[in-house]
Amino acid sequence: MRVSLWHVSVSLVLMAGVVAGVSIHRTSVVVRASSAERSAPYTTWHNYLGGADSAQYSALKQIDRSNVSELQQVWFYPAGNNGFRYGSNPIVVDNMMFVIGKDNNVVALDATTGAEIWVHDNQKPRNISHRGVTYWESRDRSDRRLLFSTDNMLREIDARTGKTIESFGNKGAVDLREGLGRVPSTIRQIQSGTPGRVFENLLILGSATGEEYESPPGDLRAFDILTGKQVWAFHTVPHPGEMGYETWPPDAWKYIGGTNTWGEITVDERRGIAYFPLGSPTYDFYGADRIGANLFSDCLLALDARTGRYLWHFQTTHHDLWDYDLESSPKLMTITRDGKKMDVVTQAGKNGFVYVFDRVSGKPVFPIEERAVPQSDVPGEKSWATQPFPTVVPPFARQKFSADEVDPYIADPKEREKIKAIVLASRNEGIYTPPSLGTTMETPGNNGGANWGTGAIDPTNGTFYIQSKEAPSLLKLEARPPRRQMTGTPEAQGHIVYLQNCQSCHTESRAGQPPAIPSLIDIVGRSGADRVRTAVHDGLPPMPAFPDLMDEDITNLIAYLKDPSKGEVPGDILARMMAPAPSNKPKLGPGGQRYWTGYGYMNSTEGLPAIGPPWSTITAYDMNKGTIKWQIPLGEISALAAKGIHGTGSYWPRGGPVVTAGGLIFAGTKSDNKLHIYDKDSGKQIWEIELPAGPEGIPAVYEVGGREYVAISARPNVEAPVENRQPRSSSGADSAPKQTQGYYVFALPEVKTKAK
Structure with a gap:
């Protein structure tokens, strides 16, 4: 038996006020x-x-x-x-x-x-x-x-x-x-x-x-x-x-x-x-x-x-x-x-x-x-x-x-x-x-x-x-496509935002994966645009926040969710927008190219x-x-x-x-x-x-x-x-x-x- 190497017991040498990971503002108790x-x-x-x-x-x-x-x-x-x-x-x-x-x-x-x-x-x-x-x-x-x-x-x-x-x-x-x-x-x-x-x-x-x-x-x-x-x-x-x-x-x-x-x-x-x-x-x-x-x-x-x-x-x-x-x-x-x-x-x-x-x-x-x-x-x-x-x-x-x-x-x-x-x-x-x-x-x-x-x-x-x-x-880890200047109707731009950020969890049909991931069909009508914006902006566990989405992106996403019928994107534009970043131009971060995956909940x-x-x-x-x-x-x-x-x-x-x-x-x-x-x-x-x-x-x-x-x-x-x-x-x-x-x-x- 080997106890985990990363278990650390009580340290008797820690000095008061000089403690790993601690900043202290003293007040009366x-x-x-x-x-x-x-x-x-x-x-x-x-x-x-x-x-x-x-x-x-x-x-x-x-x-x-x-x-x-x-x-x-x-x-x-x-x-x-x-x-x-x-x-x-x-x-x-x-x-x-x-x-x-x-x-x-x-x-x-x-x-x-x-x-x-x-x-x-x-x-x-x-x-x-x-x-x-x-x-x-x-x-x-x-x-x-x-x-x-x-x-x-x-x-x-x-x-x-x-x-x-x-x-x-x-x-x-x-x-x-x-x-x-x-x-x-x-x-x-x-x-x-x-x-x-x-x-x-x-x-x-x-x-x-x-x-x-x-x-x-x-x-x-x-x-x-x-x-x-x-x-x-x-x-x-x-x-x-x-x-x-x-x-x-x-x-x-x-x-x-x-x-x-x-x-x-x-x-x-x-x-x-x-x-x-x-x-x-x-x-x-x-x-x-x-x-x-x-x-x-x-x-x-x-x-x-x-x-x-x-x-x-x-x-x-x-x-x-x-x-x-x-x-x-x-x-x-x-x-x-x-x-x-x-x-x-x-x-x-x-x-x-x-x-x-x-x-x-x-x-x-x-x-x-x-x-x-x-x-x-x-x-x-x-x-x-x-x-x-x-x-x-x-x-x-x-x-x-x-x-x-x-x-x-x-x-x-x-x-x-x-x-x-x-x-x-x-x-x-x-x-x-x-x-x-x-x-x-x-x-x-x-x-x-x-x-x-x-x-x-x-x-x-x-x-x-x-x-x-x-x-x-x-x-399944995938490289997320880079942000590019989008064109078309707000619904079409919102459709691309959806495909890049939401589809892996909520599915292409927007039906979700209940009970963990809810359906987004008529979500704007059921919950209101403000609540959808808040969920995307702040996160709604288990869904994370999306800090890389601009306010305009979220507005377009809401437009698409409100009326998906107006969100059709021509195939050539969709292919360009969904293409991964070139391998010689890595995303930001010490690890180079970043990868994402949906949570992958498995339901029938x-x-x-x-x-x-x-x-x-x-x-x-x-x-x-x-x-x-x-x-x-x-x-x-x-x-x-x-x-x-x-x-x-x-x-x-x-x-x-x-x-x-x-x-x-x-x-x-x-x-x-x-x-x-x-x-x-x-x-x-x-x-x-x-x-x-x-x-x-x-x-x-x-x-x-x-x-x-x-x-x-x-x-x-x-x-x-x-x-x-x-x-x-x-x-x-x-x-x-x-x-x-x-x-x-x-x-x-x-x-x-x-x-x-």
């Missing part, structure tokens, strides 16, 4: 003790994922195995069909629930009735940290604040009134584009859809930088909650003299982006340690301009939460060419090994692996070894020779897609054979097969495995639960995965032993279930589970519009609740006045497999269906509550 800290552990839901430790666990047990079938919906709050995207996680303090509501406003609700208490008008921002907000309160609770981001601005409001706190930053806002070593006006996207973490008087933030060349860097930062001043920053692409600088080309920090925590941060409040799951550097699938191991990309990184001082890291993928971000929150667990209690941090990845480390030293608890992996044949690329493989803890996802695993439920036999031929013809050497100029099979795919919100724990017995997607990707024409089921699972690990206790399909496809086909799992659930002391797991799936309830010990489904919309996000479990509630967000299911979609009318995104996007809240009948 206001020690805070929230009402959550004064409550019994795991009995509140004051924070995203339940608490700073991201446990996704509730010690409440009024709702249990014996009575969960009696749950009833007690209220619904409509958030409008243009509110949060891809799921949210409400937080609850006392009797107030804080959510993202209609028009991306932050709203306070009565947690027992859903009645509005106040609405903070965000002036219809293009983008908001839609997965939730962050709460802070002073020790005496006289000062209570909410923090969230809109349009790259960190904002703060009074939690009791919803009014802007003018003393924070510049009249209530801090520009997150500043202080990153780039010209702020060139940064199109930096805020994350995921809220940060509060520790004492600090808000610790990650970012969503986009996935393209020239994306901004993913520096980790902490801001003073009272003033908005930046307190510390950690450079995830090291600057000269900082640890890890030698793992990049010289001055890579000036042009490399990404390497960011767009997912979930976890804090060990007792020790003052913050854990960051970091993602891949840009560009995701080609790294000739970033030769090297590329620290701190794809690392679980531990920092001193107060100062940003480096403690330890482990890199799970060296020189990432697969977009194998870490984003599911690190889980703080106490397990028993060799008869002794051990505090550990557990991390799941997109690659299907689970890693377990000593929480303080970063030493792997179970062996991890470096193994040789297939190498790249792409010009200019130099893939890493080995990757770290856990040798004891088994993977939770498939890591190779063979031709005999093609989805047997694809209705057309000819289509099945076509997909089988594609699989057989691709470069397909299992996990870490690098992208090539031919078709390459990536398994798990870049949107498979563990994603945001997908982990939960049972702190009473050392069980780790991970929700996973099975979604292989078919990659019916909108079902190319790979056979299960398409999503929940896996329960006994982390005391590093073994799997059970694995089950998560949900199903309604159209298939109607034909008697069960056990398929849902397709592309977004969000994750919550575990409770009542013996339950709550998890929502949008392909069947159901909230599923499983036995946490066996994985057996106990009950399910069908909703009018597709549940997404992470449930919140809370108690008010002795009554336990379960809340989950949901939105219209327009990205499900074809037979399972909810239609929209042509008159706009908010026309049909009506009032189904929002927050659904359940509890036991009041008589049962009193009896308990």
